[in-house]
Amino acid sequence: MPIDATxxxxxxxxxxxxxxxxxxxxxxxxxxxxxxxxDIAPQAPVHVLVIPTGAYVSWDDFSARASAEEIAGFVxxxxxxxxxxxxxxxxxxxxxxxxxxxxxxxxxxxxxxxGGAPLGRMIAR
Ligand code: AMP
Numbered sequence: 494m495p496i497d498a499t500x501x502x503x504x505x506x507x508x509x510x511x512x513x514x515x516x517x518x519x520x521x522x523x524x525x526x527x528x529x530x531x532d533i534a535p536q537a538p539v540h541v542l543v544i545p546t547g548a549y550v551s552w553d554d555f556s557a558r559a560s561a562e563e564i565a566g567f568v569x570x571x572x573x574x575x576x577x578x579x580x581x582x583x584x585x586x587x588x589x590x591x592x593x594x595x596x597x598x599x600x601x602x603x604x605x606x607x608g609g610a611p612l613g614r615m616i617a618r
Contacts, residue, residue: 496600498551498592508544508601522574526566529574529606538609539578539585543571549602552589571604580608586615 503509511518511530518530521541532540545567549555555564575585585608590597 495593495596495598498553498595498597498600500550500600502548502550502554503600504548506600508542508599508603509548512544512546512601522570522577524566524570526563527570529570532605537607537612539580539607541574541578541606542603543567543574543606544601544603550600551591551597551602553591555602571606575606575608578606578608580606583608586612 507516510516512528518528520528520530522529522543525546527543527545529541529543532542545555545559545563547555547559547563549559555567559567571587575581578585585606588605588607589595589602590605
């Protein structure tokens with residue numbers, strides 16, 4: 494079920510629980526600003542989620558409220574993970590879903606990092 498991205502942050506969402514270590518994840522990277530782990534239901538040979546360590550519902554919330562340090566740290570982490578996964582030379586796709594029309598299901602900002610094969614059309618028809 495897509496979420497309403499205008500709601501306040503829910504500290505009991507699944508990615509908040511992963512950040513607190515209450516449920517496991519298949520981690521690929523972690524620093525002060527971001528955590529990256531394999532998506533539990535991969536839609537490409539490489540499908541990694543990168544999330545900020547701060548409590549932000551969506552890209553909208555993050556871009557409006559996060560500090561310059563948090564934004565820089567998060568963006569650098571996404572780039573770092575893509576390089577570490579060997580995706581720069583073959584190419585990759587970033588995706589951030591937001592709210593109902595975007596099909597966002599988890600109310601903690603996450604960027605999907607897809608790669609490992611040609612990814613087809615940008616948007617399904
Ligand atoms: P979105 O539709 O953009 O909100 O995507 C949510 C993503 O989170 C989906 O691709 C799910 O497969 C993924 N997901 C949900 N729960 C977990 C989990 N516990 N560990 C890893 N990925 C998850």
